[in-house]
Amino acid sequence: MYAVIETGGKQYRVSVGDKFRVEKLPGETSTEIIFDKILVAAPDEGAVKFGTPYVEGARVTAEIVKQARADKVLVFKYKSKKNIRKMQGHRQYFTEVIIRNIEA
Numbered sequence: 001m002y003a004v005i006e007t008g009g010k011q012y013r014v015s016v017g018d019k020f021r022v023e024k025l026p027g028e029t030s031t032e033i034i035f036d037k038i039l040v041a042a043p044d045e046g047a048v049k050f051g052t053p054y055v056e057g058a059r060v061t062a063e064i065v066k067q068a069r070a071d072k073v074l075v076f077k078y079k080s081k082k083n084i085r086k087m088q089g090h091r092q093y094f095t096e097v098i099i100r101n102i103e104a
Contacts, residue, residue, distance in 0.1 A: 003102050004040040005060055011039060014060060014099045024093040027064050033097060035060040041104035049104060058104050066096040 002015045008023030027033060038058040042048040049055050069091040078085045 001041075001043050001102050001104070003038050003042070003058065003060055003104070005035045006037040006039055006054075007035060014102070016099055016102060019065065019096065019098045021070075021094045021096050023095070024067070025064070025095040025097075027067075027095075029064055029066060031064045032100075033062045033064060035062065038104075041102070043104055055104070058102075060099060061101040061103075062097040062099050064095055065098050067093075068096070069093050 002013060004011055004013050006012075007025070010023070012020060012022070014020070025033060036054075036059050038055045038060060039051050039053065040048060041051075041055045041058045049058070051058075070093075072089045072091050075088040075090065076086070077088075
């Protein structure tokens, strides 16, 4: 069974046991989270359910594994022959979750 969920403006294809990173969500480690914006729900047997825009009554239960920040991304800008250089860094916050249950 798999589902396509929407969170943080992005879509993820998830199955039970998948561990992945999403945009930062509120909550502590080992807290249960419920995703209710399900776009597609596909059971092992039977027809695939497509939402318009979301599947009614479907939900995905997940557990927060970690709250952290990603590796630094360096942004370097310069103008040739002008001796103008600008270096910036950015670390994005993320939440790592593991999928526990999918209810269609």
